[in-house]
Amino acid sequence: MNQLVVSTGGGAVIRPINWKYMQKGISVWLDVPLEALAERIAAVGTGSRPLLHNESGDAYIKALKRLSSLWEERGEAYANANARVSLENVAAKLGLGDVSNLTPTAIAIEALEQIESYLKEGW
16 A cells, blocks of 8 residues: 655645545644734745735735635635644644744644544544
């Protein structure tokens, strides 16, 4: 059996056919606060974001506005994931005040812990 990690785009969760494929493995939702996502997008620019690059104005505000709209459309679908990694919870557990201070390693460890918890529940 092949083992791999597939990182989908955010809109993948709204298509039932995608869930059909995702259910063949374990899906993990990286739950990042919208404000943190908007800060990241504003820092790198919106040019590489198809849903944001045609709008004018402050990059953070337009990113946050669009992300909020996308959350309304997709939020319930994200909750179908087998495991959830809340960056706010990870930051709090580590005594960090901001999710932007989390390392990829800390996030990966939490993902593994959440997957382990899911598997113990009887996958």
